[in-house]
Amino acid sequence: MSNETHKNGPGAGRPGGLGGGFGFRGGMMPVQKAKDFKGTLKRLISYLKPHKFQLLAVLVTAIISTIFSIVSPKIMGKATTKLFEGLMLKFRGVPGAIIDFDYIGHIILLLIGLYALSSIFSYLQQFIMAGVAQKTVYNLRKEVDEKLNRLPLKYFDSRTHGEILSRAVNDIDNISTTLQQSLTQLITSVITIIGVIVMMLSISPLMTLIVVVTLPLSFIATASIAKKSQQYFKGQQKALGELNGHVEEMYTGHKVVKVFGYENKSIEKFEEVNEKLYHSGWKAQFVSGMIMPIMSFINNIGYVLVSVVGGVLVTKRSIEIGDIQAFIQYARQFSQPITQTAMIANVIQSTIASAERVFEILDEVEEVPEAANAKVLASPKGEVVFNHVSFGYNENEPLIKDMNIEVKPGQRVAIVGPTGAGKTTLINLLMRFYEIQGGQILIDGIDIRDLKREHLRNLFGMVLQDTWLFNSTIRDNIAYGKEGAGEDEIISASDAAFADHFIRTLPDGYDTILNEEASNISQGQRQLLTIARAILANPAILILDEATSSVDTRTEVQIQKAMDRLMKGRTSFIIAHRLSTIRDADLILVMNHGKVIEKGTHKELLEKGGFYAELYNSQFAGNQIKSAG
Template sequence: MSKDSKNQGHEQNPGARKAGPGGGFGPMGMGMPVQKAKDFKGTLKRLVSYLKPYKLQLISVLITAIISTVFSIVSPKIMGNATTKLFEGLMMKINRVPGAKIDFDYIGQIIILLIGLYIISAIFAYLQGYIMAGVAQKTVYNLRKEVEGKINRLPLKYFDSRTHGEILSRAVNDVDNISTTLQQSLTQLITSVVTIIGVIIMMLSISPLMTLIVILTLPLSGVAIAKIAKKSQQFFKGQQKSLGQLNGHVEEMYTGHKVIKVFGHEQKSIEQFEEINEKLYQSGWKAQFVSGMIMPLMSFINNIGYVLISVVGGILVTKNAIKIGDIQAFIQYARQFSQPIAQTASIANVIQSTIASAERVFEILDETEEVPEAVAAEVITEPKGEVTFEHVAFGYKENEPLIDDMNIAVKPGQRVAIVGPTGAGKTTLINLLMRFYEIDSGTILIDGVDTREMKREHLRSLFGMVLQDTWLFNSTIRDNIAYGREGATEDEIVAAARAANADHFIRTLPDGYETILNEEASNISQGQKQLLTIARAILANPAILILDEATSSVDTRTEVQIQKAMDHLMKGRTSFVIAHRLSTIRDADLILVMNHGSVIEKGTHEELLEKDGFYADLYNSQFTSNQRNAG
């Protein structure tokens, strides 16, 4: 993958999670910059629509969350009764009240009740997590299927206008972000809201005055956290920027390792790394330190609240306004109260990031698709390979035509060479033939059938392609050749390899046809890669061939081998050869000379040289250049 692709993948989703103690960005999710959606409400509404089929399960999640939280909330109040009973028994003993004793039976019953409540709470929490996990995964499964289906229906121009990293980031990182939020943050949000409401009710039932003290500490916490978060956000932005630069630099240095060694730039590379690393260190430790102050500051403010609660509670106990066990319960509630508020703040950041991710995924789903397939599609059962362009016009952009009134007639079995300078429209011609792009007007016919009347899959099955840039995947050589035709037998695979002059070199490899090609297929040579792609095309047995001249980056001996394999492949088939070296196309039945999107000359090699036009100039200039280089 290119450096741009990888950096794009890294930087496209700055809202991707970085877990802190609060489960969000930095401590309590307050520090890290969060990617925001352009249309928060609209995207949220659309994302919620994906959850509609699971209404019953979501209602179940809500009910189990409420039951689990309620059982855990009432527990401190019941525990307070045990504390009060214990305190009363001790006080009666200290005051030597006749028959005074601690009622351990009552305390024991409360302990058993509490254990039961905590077990029930845990069971419902487990059920809540189990149901929500199923809902989240099913929802994201459907979303992934939708994205995959959409990507398969998008025209080639969509992929040509975007980096691989951006598309991968949307299809993988952003969907994962949605998945994690649905599974974790949504249940956390429900639990936090229920806890906040429940705790406030329980605190009010004990003492409205002490509840007011707890609530008054919240604005103080909010102001302090907002100021710290604003400051730390600047450092986090710097950290993300430096991290992207460092990733890009390391990848560039890794992929260009040999070039750096050859030109002696090792020291310069190290210095550059150290400079970026120093920036990352400075912004990183500042971001972590400043955002790390949030927790101690919140603890300090909360502790002031606990002191005030204890003082006021003590006064109320002396006046017999409340019981001592209620103070203990209240302090527990006060602790429970601050935690879900911090979690909610953290989840708010996460949800913003998730909605931004959802928006980016929906942008893919809303892209303009390929022209719909023909309803009553034509099928060519015995393709001959006749290709006709009739008055074809095309432009990549509106009002900027590239091809205008193109007319070509190719007979079955003809070898057609397409030549011309860079940007002449050679590759465009192939893209239109394969329906990677749709023509603006005119008709392209194969065996007299309009290509728009055929399904794309059927149309493309008529073609075989051997490109200058070889594409092989991480698997065995056998699998790479067999990719040409599903269900090919061992004998057919070997026969295709022999026809492509590839069998010999394959058998010299330690594992033969079982040799596994690595990710870049760099464990075999460029020429060997090309022979494998030719073997794959031979196995596919297409009616029409497209060859982007495959010999430009190999030695002379390998070129001869590849040329022989290509001659075997082209025998009896209509072939379109995009030629870079004009010396290789002398035997073509028809040469199309293209410039600025138009076919300006056509004929055989000899006919075009006799015309002494554009082709003759192109051919002679290349021949003269080669002679000069040889000299």
């Protein structure tokens, strides 16, 4: 089947991106929030259930790694104490006083072992979690892909391509990153906070109280700055979006800008938006950059108090000098996981919002299920009957009422009418992109609902006004019409479409690679390639949508010849805007407001002097005026 569809680029932003990424700047960015946090979180966790034993292993390795990391400062403190005691004894001139380097050496070796074990278990934690995260996201991505294939056309018609791409790609990437990195960091941070508090309390409850009291000051300072910087970050994002839009528009319409001498205005607009982005960006970075110095200042006050109180306690012999060193290390370790946890909370908010957007796709209403005992058309003839068909895009607003059409095998049927008359709707119903609400559509006497969609759509070949060619060789683009097509078949189809000659004149012939928009060949050449693809598909029924409307007269003649050859012996539906191209049609259906208001041959309809005659004469008169001009 040669099914042409509109090409779209990944014109998606990244709403599923890490709204609250790591680091202070990322933490200040506006965070996307889920509508139903608990429900979405529960559902996301259900995807992790098959990996519960691996997750348990991640938790165990994280606990072991963190414990080894946490006990190390306390052990190092013992070495410091032993060194200090030896120095003090020497300083006092105690006979035979020495520094016990053997003891210190054993401590150092023990610490090396602990840090090595901590690193090994940390590596195992990351290794196991990487497998869990990728497997989970693999299954989720697979579900989304399968779901998109089961969704009806109306889902895609009612949403931008960028939005669908963003959900299927960016949001799933966001979930992947969070599962891989943030989840393990969250586990490690929580265990570190608990472990550090326990170790600090074991050294001195009084000094622990001092550290804990300074924390609210950090949070208050951070929260007030964050609130202010978020306003500037919103302004920065808005200005950035405006700048991107302007640049994309100017580059896309570069020739138009040049032709109409818009360069200076374009530059002025760019400078205006760039200036706005500079000011909002500078303020955002400056304000958010104040967080680190302020937090360092508050933390340093805490360190001073700890050092003073610790010094007093050492003089009273309540604690050892090495314990102060260990305590200061714990105090430094304590603030970091708390800050990380706050940042990860933002990331999780953004991730749950992303998961919610992905689950919205998975919860969409699917196409009507396939018939249980689907029929097969072994040798399709191409007879098409619309029997009392009714349809509306909204159930309360019917577009088509009681439509009756009978098309014999091999007939050329032209569908004409003003914009919005229902021409494309008719084709969408025929290919079952939308389900009818009443009546029947029969192909060779079989209701299309009794056929599998794949089998039904393989009966059709389409050549649309908007050509769709992908970034690959010309050979691959033509071969798309038939799976496993041989070289001879491809060349034969190209020859029949009058495309072989121009293909061979290209530098690489059939191996010429078309760029993303296929703009390295002309519009007429692109159209000939889609016709070659349709010829190769060898369909029973053809759908042609004004394939010659955007080409020159000479190319139009070539394309018309190719299409005549393609339509020979096949039932063909031609959506026509230029009525001069359908004079030879066996049957012309004139549509208006979803109804077939006239039907007959070109001659019969002109003799009637009705709506078609009025349409035809208005176009003909327009052409005469152009000729006279």
